[in-house]
Amino acid sequence: MIQIYALAAATLAFLLSPSLTEPFMGYAPGSFPVAQTDPPVQPAGYAFAIWGVIYIWLGAMAAYGLLRRKTDAGWQRVALPLTLSLGPGAAWLWVAGFAPVTATVLIFWMLGCALWALLRAPRADRWWLQAPVALYAGWLTAAAHVSLGVVLGGYGWLSGTGAAVLCILMALGVALAVLWRKPQVPEYGAAVGWALLGIAVDNAGQNTAVLTLALLGLAVVAAMAAQGLWKGKPNAA
Template sequence: MTRPPGRSLLVLLAVVVAIAIPALQATQDFGMTAQEFSSQGDQTLRAAGYAFSIWGLIYFGMVAYAIYQLTLAPETPTLRAVAWPSVVAISGCGAWILASAFNQQWLSVAIIVVSAATLIWGLLRARAAAPRPAFRDKLLIVWPLSLLAGWLTIASAINILTVLTAQGIISPALSWAVIGITVVLTVGGFVGWRLGSPVYLAPIAWGLIAVYVAEQADKPVAAWLAAGAALVLVAGALAMLRKRR
């Protein structure tokens, strides 16, 4: 079966948009930065700034995926399952930057949650359609998109807490931080188990460790809970790897 050319071009366009919009914001200095946006309500739960360096790896994976599906990939069940969901999720990365730049708080929540849910749905479809995809599909499709999905999972939780705090709907209390971390562990663990994907779990654990670093002075209970949750996910990822071997 041949690949729909329009779909392949839309995947490439989504990647260009996801990378170009933050680059334009950095060079043209329009709107609020992501840090300024988050600082309005990050008193409940925050991650250390270094955690966002993962975007370098995510962008690299996006580019590799876009080129592969456009020029080299056959039309496999894996690609059919994730291609359209990836357009939504990757476009959402650029759209979120615009929403945060113009301080559209609830829009930012909708964008990131829809992006995460759509991409997870696509990956679950891909696993059902091809439980053992070819290595090149894993390397250039499943792994890059799983990395993005994992990061969007924990980023969604932090984004929601940030907006709820900024809107005055919740107070920056320890209980809300604990709820947020618990939800991340529960959702991330369940989805990671369904996907059988250590790659999906890795950015969630990375983000939880960054929460530990950021919160250990002000919220030590939440910090240690985040560290414990990260260890649980790492243990789960290692168990998956051992099972495959």
């Protein structure tokens, strides 16, 4: 039972965090030795609207768990890793405002714990638990690698294009591994695909290499997510 209360508290802190910090529009270009103005790895601004859906769904999840699933063993197994993601995640916007490298380490921690939670999530209560966790973990898969790409370019370790290509490939590797391990989570693939589409839109007419890779990655993720959905149908062969 204590796990569900802890998850509710962590979720509340996470949901309140945007109201306690300045609006985050990406790392400040001047935060790096090599200024990062519209880096190729970063999705178009509209893509970040997905956070609205994530916040609402996580809030509904926490409320449902608190009201209806306090003693459910399946929920308790998910609660620990998800709390370890959302709790520290409540500080991410604040940290990102002044320490991009620390923020990158933190978001990878959030991602690791979110994936741990997703892999534990039972199919029961799919729309109340597995689906919101999948959407959150999918977006973090993209966001963590975007953060890494900006840092790599910002410190001159790779060119903007090189950082984008490397980090898109890394994100795809994680995404495909998750979809292979847990194929019936289309929300995870949808979030990763949404980010890849945003990257493609932002690079259209500017960076052919990143645009092409993002679109190819989107196609592969969509195909694998669709295959997982098909296999999960009761009447599938």
